[in-house]
Amino acid sequence: MVFDGHVVLLHAFPLNATMWRPQVEGVPAGWRVITPDLPGFGNSSDPPVNTMTGMAEHVLRALDSMGLERAVIGGLSMGGYVTLALYRLAPERFEAMILADTRATADNDTQKEGRRKMIATVRAKGATAVADEMLPKLLGATSQKEHPDLATTVRGMIESTAPDAIAAAAEAMMNRPDSTSLLASIEIPALIVCGEEDVLTPPADARALHQQIRASRLELLPGAGHLSNLEAPARFSGALRDFLITLR
Ligand code: MLT
Numbered sequence: 001m002v003f004d005g006h007v008v009l010l011h012a013f014p015l016n017a018t019m020w021r022p023q024v025e026g027v028p029a030g031w032r033v034i035t036p037d038l039p040g041f042g043n044s045s046d047p048p049v050n051t052m053t054g055m056a057e058h059v060l061r062a063l064d065s066m067g068l069e070r071a072v073i074g075g076l077s078m079g080g081y082v083t084l085a086l087y088r089l090a091p092e093r094f095e096a097m098i099l100a101d102t103r104a105t106a107d108n109d110t111q112k113e114g115r116r117k118m119i120a121t122v123r124a125k126g127a128t129a130v131a132d133e134m135l136p137k138l139l140g141a142t143s144q145k146e147h148p149d150l151a152t153t154v155r156g157m158i159e160s161t162a163p164d165a166i167a168a169a170a171e172a173m174m175n176r177p178d179s180t181s182l183l184a185s186i187e188i189p190a191l192i193v194c195g196e197e198d199v200l201t202p203p204a205d206a207r208a209l210h211q212q213i214r215a216s217r218l219e220l221l222p223g224a225g226h227l228s229n230l231e232a233p234a235r236f237s238g239a240l241r242d243f244l245i246t247l248r
Pocket residue numbers: 011012013014076077078079173200226
């Protein structure tokens with residue numbers, strides 16, 4: 001089958017590619033959605049990688065192995081950090097960019113301390129303890145109240161993640177560089193999405209991305225928290241569809 005275009009969506013921490021199921025099902029005709037598992041996550045048989053550049057190189061190799069020269073590339077949260085790292089390495093591979101519930105800034109000292117604690121927690125107590133700690137922040141207040149099934153789904157994803165992958169990705173996020181200066185060089189179209197109830201990368205972070213990426217559009221999703229693609233799947237997929245249609 002010949003496709004009009006390809007969309008590569010990179011998952012959040014500490015989840016896996018299955019989080020993109022609503023978008024895989026909701027893409028416009030002619031587009032193929034590719035949702036790789038980052039190394040060590042989901043069904044990946046590759047060893048975990050503890051740098052953002054290393055994760056981006058992994059995605060680059062996946063594009064090469066599929067013979068994909070250019071694609072619409074994006075991600076949610078950690079997937080957005082990997083997207084920016086990939087843009088730094090290979091901007092020519094981007095037809096357009098999607099940045100959902102993410103930020104360009106590096107971790108501050110408090111956030112780095114939080115990463116160190118998480119690495120210690122996952123090593124001592126496993127992925128369940130990470131799920132206990134993260135779930136109240138990953139899902140927005142509306143989802144926590146109205147969609148208890150989502151918490152079960154997300155917990156399942158976290159608990160199935162290998163502790164080594166969680167620790168390596170936490171280290172990669174802790175040491176990621178600030179990408180703010182990169183934003184002004186992004187000339188391709190960009191879709192920026194954020195849940196209005198996101199407490200981890202709040203709408204202010206999305207507005208900052210929108211202000212600094214010239215050809216960007218911003219979609220704030222009511223009733224959704226950090227995992228906006230799962231919490232407001234129809235609105236997220238609608239924003240993605242509308243964006244893809246502008247590219248053809
Ligand atoms: C994510 O959802 O990928 C993480 O919450 C990102 C982060 O902790 O910075």
